[in-house]
Amino acid sequence: MTHQPSELELDRRAFRSRRERRSVLVAIASTLAFAVIVWATLASTPGWAIVQAAFFDPEVALRSLPRVWDGFLLNLQVLGMSVVTVGVCALFLATLRTLPGAVFFPLRVLAAAYTDVFRGLPFIIVLYLFGFGIPTLTGERVPPIVLGTLCITLTYSAYVSEVIRAGIEAVHPSQRLAARALGLSYAQTLRRVVLPQAFRKITPPLMNDFVAMQKDVGLISILGAVDAVRAAQIMNAQTYNFTPYVVAGILFILLAIPSVRLTDWYTARLRQREQMGSIV
Amino acid sequence: MSAVLTASGIWKAFGDKEVLRGISLELEANEVVALIGPSGSGKSTLLRCLNLLEPIDDGQILLGGDDISDPRVDADGVRARFGVVFQHYNLFPHLSVLDNVTLAARRVHRMPRQEAEDRAMRWLERIGLADKAREHPDRLSGGQQQRAAIARAIMTDPEVLLLDEITSALDPELVGEVLDLVRELASDGATILMATHEMAFARDVAHRVLFLDGGVVVEEGPARELFAAPREPRTREFLARLSA
Numbered sequence A: 001m002t003h004q005p006s007e008l009e010l011d012r013r014a015f016r017s018r019r020e021r022r023s024v025l026v027a028i029a030s031t032l033a034f035a036v037i038v039w040a041t042l043a044s045t046p047g048w049a050i051v052q053a054a055f056f057d058p059e060v061a062l063r064s065l066p067r068v069w070d071g072f073l074l075n076l077q078v079l080g081m082s083v084v085t086v087g088v089c090a091l092f093l094a095t096l097r098t099l100p101g102a103v104f105f106p107l108r109v110l111a112a113a114y115t116d117v118f119r120g121l122p123f124i125i126v127l128y129l130f131g132f133g134i135p136t137l138t139g140e141r142v143p144p145i146v147l148g149t150l151c152i153t154l155t156y157s158a159y160v161s162e163v164i165r166a167g168i169e170a171v172h173p174s175q176r177l178a179a180r181a182l183g184l185s186y187a188q189t190l191r192r193v194v195l196p197q198a199f200r201k202i203t204p205p206l207m208n209d210f211v212a213m214q215k216d217v218g219l220i221s222i223l224g225a226v227d228a229v230r231a232a233q234i235m236n237a238q239t240y241n242f243t244p245y246v247v248a249g250i251l252f253i254l255l256a257i258p259s260v261r262l263t264d265w266y267t268a269r270l271r272q273r274e275q276m277g278s279i280v
Numbered sequence B: 001m002s003a004v005l006t007a008s009g010i011w012k013a014f015g016d017k018e019v020l021r022g023i024s025l026e027l028e029a030n031e032v033v034a035l036i037g038p039s040g041s042g043k044s045t046l047l048r049c050l051n052l053l054e055p056i057d058d059g060q061i062l063l064g065g066d067d068i069s070d071p072r073v074d075a076d077g078v079r080a081r082f083g084v085v086f087q088h089y090n091l092f093p094h095l096s097v098l099d100n101v102t103l104a105a106r107r108v109h110r111m112p113r114q115e116a117e118d119r120a121m122r123w124l125e126r127i128g129l130a131d132k133a134r135e136h137p138d139r140l141s142g143g144q145q146q147r148a149a150i151a152r153a154i155m156t157d158p159e160v161l162l163l164d165e166i167t168s169a170l171d172p173e174l175v176g177e178v179l180d181l182v183r184e185l186a187s188d189g190a191t192i193l194m195a196t197h198e199m200a201f202a203r204d205v206a207h208r209v210l211f212l213d214g215g216v217v218v219e220e221g222p223a224r225e226l227f228a229a230p231r232e233p234r235t236r237e238f239l240a241r242l243s244a
């Protein structure tokens, strides 16, 4: 037997859905009106035509897209490799920094020094030092992809390890105690109990670092790799037009949006499943 | 009868504060012993020292004849021989109830997954939580969480079960279901050392009671005798304050 809603409740539901429909319509209308006003203002501004021709030329955009896209694939490769190497190195650093006991004091200090140095060092200096320095030392040509991945890993491992460490330290000590009481070793406790909880807590800041990394892979153009930025630069030199940069920029933005949305969705789902706040 | 757990002359200090000052106790097989005493008397500290979660400053602990206070023993292996239930359950929030209960069996005792889960399900059925096996702990009431925590502790047949005020974080109407489970384990022959504020329960279930105060065992004796006729003035005062 299911509950039959009363007349009163049906009335209220009808009112609510009417109100909802109306507010959706209002939102659409106001967005359209706003867009029209912005467009009209821009179009009537003197000089807009020049701006449009220099930055938003559809023809140049179309012509530069294939080359910029090819370069972008290189950025994606570096990004893909870096995600793995940064993940491994950062986890390693965070584990070192949280090791207990006097024996590991030198390791803790070393890891701390590393993170301090590479969080402080501007990424561009890392690129120059390692990206150009290493080929000079070895006297051999190292593919820019490898150098780029190396530089990203050096810098981002420092940032990400700090986030992971914060996550590890945010797991309540009673959780470690319970795990150790069951006979789990230090490493098992870390892997089975502490890290899974830590990663749930730090997903948003980790995704932030991931988005920052997505943008910084654009800097490997400095190393001579023909990536999206470099390709845009070449097209810009050929066409005397800035549209290729806009095209490259849009590609990077499109790359970032899914990650950002994914984080929101993921954190919402976790919160729902675990009601994290309710746990002592 | 033989002693399962023997502690003698346990000393423990945090900084300058001496919390345990030469405590000795003995637990026979199938025996239930209650630790009572005012807040801060060192009950939790003693329990943590016994299963090596806390290093001791002096004394000796024997478990089944092995000197587990010897620094050369494998501490993880020793802890796996104890079952511990905490005041705040301390279930793992990221794991389902079933995974909580099987974690030690699988990762410490290397039981195959299927075997561990079958065993866990039998326990969960017995304590009435079989339908919650796939839920995460926060979906359970406090009493259910504490019973799941007990299942986690006894899953691997520990030689000694240490219970640290396992009902004091529970709403009064949930205390009964948890105590009933402990009563059942006791009548099944579990060896239990429990810190508790539930005097009626201690009198009912425990064979012996230890009254702890100021880091020493002030008085110990059979449960009925100690509650009916405490010998030491401090014990009398403590019990009188509770019943007032």
Ligand SMILES: Nc1ncnc2c1ncn2[C@@H]1O[C@H](COP(=O)(O)OP(=O)(O)OP(=O)(O)O)[C@@H](O)[C@H]1O
Residues within 6 Å of the ligand: B014, B019, B037, B038, B039, B040, B041, B042, B043, B044, B045, B046, B165
């Ligand atoms: N890790 C620690 N560091 C410093 N002091 C501690 C620590 N753990 C316990 N203590 C101190 O040791 C004393 C005994 O604490 P313990 O928790 O063992 O008491 P208890 O008898 O269990 O009390 P309660 O009945 O309130 O649970 C307290 O004074 C406490 O402040």
Ligand SMILES: [Mg+2]
Residues within 6 Å of the ligand: B043, B044, B045, B164, B165, B195
């Ligand atoms: Mg306590």
